[in-house]
Amino acid sequence: MAVNSRLSGVKDLSISERRARIARGAAVEPESLEVLDPERGLTLEQADHMVENAIGVLGVPLGVATNFTVNGRDYLIPMATEEPSVIAAASNAARIARVTGGFTTSTTEPLMRAQIQVLDVADPHTARLRLLEAREELIALADAQDPQLLRFGGGVRDVDVHLVDAPAGTYVVLHLIVDVRDAMGANAVNTMAEAIAGRVGEIARGRTLLRILSNKADLRLCRARAVFDAEALGGPEVVDDIVHAAALAEADPYRAATHNKGIMNGVIAVVLATGNDTRAVEAGAHSHAIGRYRGYTSLSHFEKDSDGNLVGALELPMAVGLVGGATKVHPVAQAAVALLGVTTARELGEVITAVGLAQNLAAVRALATEGIQRGHMSLHARNVAVTVGATPDELPLVVARLVTDRAVRADHAEKVLAELRGEG
Ligand SMILES: CC(C)(COP(=O)([O-])OP(=O)([O-])OC[C@H]1O[C@@H](n2cnc3c(N)ncnc32)[C@H](O)[C@@H]1OP(=O)([O-])[O-])[C@@H](O)C(=O)NCCC(=O)NCCSC(=O)C[C@@](C)(O)CC(=O)[O-]
Numbered sequence: 001m002a003v004n005s006r007l008s009g010v011k012d013l014s015i016s017e018r019r020a021r022i023a024r025g026a027a028v029e030p031e032s033l034e035v036l037d038p039e040r041g042l043t044l045e046q047a048d049h050m051v052e053n054a055i056g057v058l059g060v061p062l063g064v065a066t067n068f069t070v071n072g073r074d075y076l077i078p079m080a081t082e083e084p085s086v087i088a089a090a091s092n093a094a095r096i097a098r099v100t101g102g103f104t105t106s107t108t109e110p111l112m113r114a115q116i117q118v119l120d121v122a123d124p125h126t127a128r129l130r131l132l133e134a135r136e137e138l139i140a141l142a143d144a145q146d147p148q149l150l151r152f153g154g155g156v157r158d159v160d161v162h163l164v165d166a167p168a169g170t171y172v173v174l175h176l177i178v179d180v181r182d183a184m185g186a187n188a189v190n191t192m193a194e195a196i197a198g199r200v201g202e203i204a205r206g207r208t209l210l211r212i213l214s215n216k217a218d219l220r221l222c223r224a225r226a227v228f229d230a231e232a233l234g235g236p237e238v239v240d241d242i243v244h245a246a247a248l249a250e251a252d253p254y255r256a257a258t259h260n261k262g263i264m265n266g267v268i269a270v271v272l273a274t275g276n277d278t279r280a281v282e283a284g285a286h287s288h289a290i291g292r293y294r295g296y297t298s299l300s301h302f303e304k305d306s307d308g309n310l311v312g313a314l315e316l317p318m319a320v321g322l323v324g325g326a327t328k329v330h331p332v333a334q335a336a337v338a339l340l341g342v343t344t345a346r347e348l349g350e351v352i353t354a355v356g357l358a359q360n361l362a363a364v365r366a367l368a369t370e371g372i373q374r375g376h377m378s379l380h381a382r383n384v385a386v387t388v389g390a391t392p393d394e395l396p397l398v399v400a401r402l403v404t405d406r407a408v409r410a411d412h413a414e415k416v417l418a419e420l421r422g423e424g
Pocket residue numbers: 007008009010011066067083084085086087088089090091092093095258259260261262263265359362363364366367372374375376379
């Protein structure tokens with residue numbers, strides 16, 4: 001059955017009704033979502049196998065963003081985040097993008113790099129050539145470490161050698177470029193790097209030190225673009241102001257950091273929900289945000305097309321996988337992947353990038369129009385009301401007052417609650 005992500009009013013349903021609606025929309029069995037109950041999710045025993053000195057598990061809310069179409073296919077997107085308004089914002093932007101066909105994405109081959117550092121080389125320039133001459137030997141040695149990866153069509157694709165001038169001298173750094181297929185790839189690539197380091201040191205005639213993956217995954221890029229209809233955004237002035245807002249992020253690193261944080265609100269929520277390594281994706285993204293002609297800049301770009309609509313584009317390194325790490329062992333991550341319905345790491349990366357672009361558009365649109373507080377703080381108000389002890393019956397009343405009074409603060413919530421209880 002085809003997925004239908006265009007779901008309206010999901011927020012107004014109870015959790016069980018919502019699950020049933022999402023399961024229907026995603027064309028998965030409703031029972032497959034039962035593992036999302038806190039008491040059915042990751043067990044203490046499983047946690048104890050995942051990390052050291054485990055003493056418990058941390059619950060993070062898992063929601064579903066609606067309305068996404070990517071490359072003509074609908075997706076319901078599982079997002080794990082502690083931040084209010086993120087999932088609403090992604091759904092809102094995806095609803096707008098849908099008007100013009102949704103998101104279009106593309107990706108490079110899933111290539112990761114490992115680095116092998118060689119010290120104390122007397123003739124670094126000549127060592128570089130000796131290593132390049134040994135390319136076939138080094139590739140064969142590395143490939144022999146992971147026959148399984150080769151069977152899946154992956155394996156080493158190239159070697160590259162960089163000479164890195166550092167205060168302590170010139171290091172010869174060999175890069176091993178590996179197609180990791182559906183893996184995130186760190187373990188696979190690190191094993192290869194450690195296995196060939198001895199031979200690299202011999203050929204370079206130096207001492208090897210670091211042998212590790214690079215998180216600057218600049219050969220593994222995902223790209224997403226979308227057209228956002230001017231009318232659906234609020235009119236031509238909104239388009240112009242979003243372009244100005246994005247231009248500030250391109251020119252000013254203080255704004256770029258926040259703009260990129262908005263992108264990562266969406267990206268990391270899906271990375272976490274699917275059991276992937278959030279730090280690897282963050283490191284890759286921020287290293288990619290160093291512009292070619294200037295310093296730290298925005299990861300996305302917004303411009304106006306010839307029809308007056310807004311066009312958004314985002315490119316990100318995307319080291320995510322489906323076969324290893326927590327994705328393989330965490331029952332909730334497995335349910336999230338099944339709900340998402342992706343079958344390759346590339347498809348997962350492309351969907352994540354589309355979510356990053358949607359998240360970015362939603363935030364910048366709010367900033368360029370009414371400001372962030374109305375949408376974000378009205379959803380955050382629920383947190384504040386619960387923190388001061390509002391019961392489920394009192395919650396809507398307290399939230400409504402905090403929003404009307406434009407004072408989403410704990411002290412004000414306490415005052416409102418006291419008034420409501422006749423104690424004020
Ligand atoms: C919050 C909205 C979406 C409200 O926006 P709105 O226009 O009031 O929403 P609406 O009630 O008209 O609903 C429109 C659609 O949004 C979704 N939606 C709307 N409300 C909900 C909800 N409660 N639960 C689930 N989904 C919701 C839902 O898809 C809904 O469609 P419908 O279901 O009605 O057909 C909007 O104001 C918005 O997009 N704001 C941006 C919020 C944001 O970016 N939050 C991130 C946290 S702030 C931050 O960390 C980053 C930042 C901002 O600093 C980055 C930067 O500076 O660039």
